[in-house]
Amino acid sequence: MRGKQLAISAALAAGTLAATGLAFAPAAAAVTPQTATINATCSIGGSGAATLTATQDGTAATITLSSTEITAPIDVAQDSVSSTLTMVKASGGTTVFSGTKNPAISAGGGVSVGPLDGTVASGDSLEAYGGSLQMVVFGITITCTADAPQSPGPFVFD
Secondary structure, three states: OOHHHHHHHHHHHHHHHHHHHHHHOOOOEEEOEEEEEEEEEEEOOOOEEEEEEEEEEEOOOEEEEEEEEEOOOOOOOOOEEEEEEEEEEEEOEEEEEEEEEOOEEEEOOOOEEEEEEEEEEOOEEEEEEEEEEEEOOEEEEEEEEEEOEEOOOOOEOO
16 A cells, blocks of 8 residues: 555656646747748749748748749649748848748749748848849749848847
8 A cells, every 4th residue: 555655656746847847948949020021023923922931949940931922834843842042141141041842833823932941040130131032943043032121020030
């Protein structure tokens, strides 16, 4: 009987310690804002509004770009677009996000690329205006640039 009480007490103590550890665990790094919009002009596919969505996990970050107004002139297979997004740092220089992730896009459908992977430092403030998105589709490079600063403002990473 005494062994059972000891085992139950030990289990309760372990559970309490685990819950306390979760309560005091450091919060995951976060980027603010998580989404921003830009108006962009592309060398192929037109121009229009696009949404940028950012995530962060420590120094690893991703950005996804999607637009219903910038369109694919031809059918594009899933994960066939090689994309490089160059963001401008408020402190000077640039940060590059790249990858080959994209959904299948029908001709005339809105463009979506990402998540594109990049590396950030705590305090980095990144803006699309002044940078560019280059997408290589079937060997053809398409360049898109923001016409004005992103709204509501630059991405700031923890």
